[in-house]
Amino acid sequence: MAMESCTMTKKLEVHFILIPLMSAGHVLPIVDLAKLLGRRNNVKVTIMTTPVNAVRVGANIDREIQCCGSSISVQPFRFPSVEAGLPEGCESSEAVPCPDLMYNFAKATTMLQKPVEEALEKIVIPTIPTCFILDKNLPFLFDVAKKFKVPIIISDALNCFSLLCNHNLFHSKVYENVSESESFVVPGLPHRIVFKKYQLQEYFSMNVGEFNVLREKVWQNEGEAFGVLVNSFQELEEEYVKEFTRLTGHKVYCVGPLSLVNKEHKDKAQRGKLDSKEEEEEGEYLRWLDSWPATSVIFANLGSLTFVPPGQVMEIILGLEASKRPFIWVLIMRDAHKRKELNKLLKEDGVEERVKGRGLIIRGWVPQILILSHTAIGAFLTHCGWNSTLEGITSGVPLITFPLTAEQFYNEKVAVQLLETGVRVGVEKAMHFEVEDKSGIQVRREKVKEAIEKVMGEEDEESKRIRERAGNYREKANKAMEKGGSSYLNLSLMIEDIKQHFRRRVEDDDSKSEP
Incomplete structure (x- = not known):
């Protein structure tokens, strides 16, 4: 690991708070992102997750801190397992013991606002949060982040191809007029992409209470976000990055493949490990x-x-x-x-x-x-x-x-x-x-x-x-992840955009306070 990437300065200008969905496919890339951010100068990172997940990522983060001196911390919050009808200690989608209880897990995610607010109050922050990176599938936490009046960047375990497919399906409703097994073309894509209705993401096929509530809240929040963070790289799906950016008007930051932050054997071996x-x-x-x-x-x-x-x-x-x-x-x-x-x-x-x-x-x-x-x-x-x-x-x-x-x-x-x-x-x-x-x-x-x-x-x-x-x-x-590569530069751009946004906010506050 290059010393240059691990050099830190004492002044912390930017503080990212990262809150992933409680699922390995969402937690692990967010931990990788935290490591990448923590290696940049003047950046502090706080990962917020449940106690079980905090233990799961702890060894990886501790090793990163020891190796690079990065300013990364993990702040747990209580997960309402029992209140939602889940077994005690069931704090991730992988821990749900049977399919029927996935609805209870979805319900539990709608009950996180108070536990997360309580956990935020415990964080000792040398600078106030300058950005929340929130999982798209935790839409009820957006109201918590909005109280800080700072940018919210949404993340999801999806690529730009999937994001664009979902965007065009949601707005065109083309899937509504076909049978479950009938093939149809997704409109407005750079390539001719054909699906059957029963191959679509659950957003378009499930009609169950908690999932419907979550779906509506997700689409509502998406339009209000400052930007979208994507675990992909531009050379992989350039046409889809451009089209998704054009259609939504979002700032789209492709900063992956995030797993490549794990260069050493020990880092690869510890990623997601539960038991010594x-x-x-x-x-x-x-x-x-x-x-x-x-x-x-x-x-x-x-x-x-x-x-x-x-x-x-x-x-x-x-x-x-x-x-x-x-x-x-x-x-x-x-x-x-x-x-x-x-x-x-x-x-x-x-x-x-x-x-x-x-x-x-x-x-x-x-x-x-x-x-x-x-x-x-x-x-x-x-x-x-x-x-x-x-x-x-x-x-x-x-x-x-x-x-x-x-x-x-x-x-x-x-x-x-x-x-x-x-x-x-x-x-x-x-x-x-x-x-x-x-x-x-x-x-x-x-x-x-x-x-x-x-x-x-x-x-x-x-x-x-x-x-x-x-x-x-x-x-x-x-190459995308190397210094000067597309993902390296996109991460730099995201940090700079947040800095500029924060500086403008401070300037606006100062001007309002002047007599």
Whole structure:
């Protein structure tokens, strides 16, 4: 780590308060952002989150402070789990034990205003807050931030392609006049993008109390924001950055890929780690990867939030087995009943024993960016959450796309259609929380094997082109984050814009106080 990036001065001119949604896909990039901001001169950062999440990010932040002397602190606030009908200590979306309780989690986020106000009062601030960076999905906190009369920059775990799709869908209402399975074109995009209604983000398909309230508040706040922070880089989706900026009039700051702030092995290994015992397991994974040739291993991880039916999980594992290639399969089954059902299916089939040595099945968290950066990884079978998609792109690894919910079908379009660095497995219908059992098995093992061959076939010319394009985007991503790169400059611009806004406010206040 360059000493220049860690040089600090005593004067703190700008104080960013960062409040992410209580979900790993939102918390982790905000921690990465805090580290980037904290390495800039005259910048102070406070991350506000729940006690459980504060512990989760604590080691990473402590290491950053020790290494760079950055002015970063973590301020916890109480999460109303019990009041919302959640188990005690359930403070993140990953901790929600079953799909039905996701509505309770949404309800809890609408009850955060008082706990956050109480936590803000405890913060010892050498300078008053000069900017709030608020997660778009915590719309009821905007009223808290407005009391300070400072700029609010909204963040979300989305790219500009998804933001523009949602903007145009919301204003055109084109999805309202089609059936669930009917294809339609999203209007006003630089490319011809076709979706089916049941592939859209939940905003456009769910009609449930708390989600409806949240949706309306989100759209209301979006128009009032000072700017939008995006974990992407301009070279990845330049046309969509320009069009989203033009249509909304927002200042759009593409400052990613944020995960690239983690350069050292320890930083990559600690990112998102919950338990110190995982360090021994991490060493085992890396030693196992070291035993395989370059670009020979498939890494499969469908994320920590989704509830995939056990039968579909079996088809994926059997497809990996049929590929005859080495693989790591991260198996997270959150519902206890379905976990028991899956374990029964695995035992009856005997697949774990058959793939022993060639297949590594991991039940629980893994250091994903550390694994993806290993030279043995040749393909990434992913649910297409934006963090995972971007981490795959950043690592130069071709993607095998298996979208499940949220905006994941949008990200599949980015990887497969726009960048041409991925191949679809063939999922057609989203598995939203309230309908996941109805989705059943959508993709059989033959399709999984076929998709693997399309990105890893040594003799296939299109496979070679996919791998070459993936490598090119890895280079572009790294250049964007270097000093003088597009994301580096955008972060500088955001800091300067906030400084200028704050100075104008001080000048206005001074002029009003003059007799």
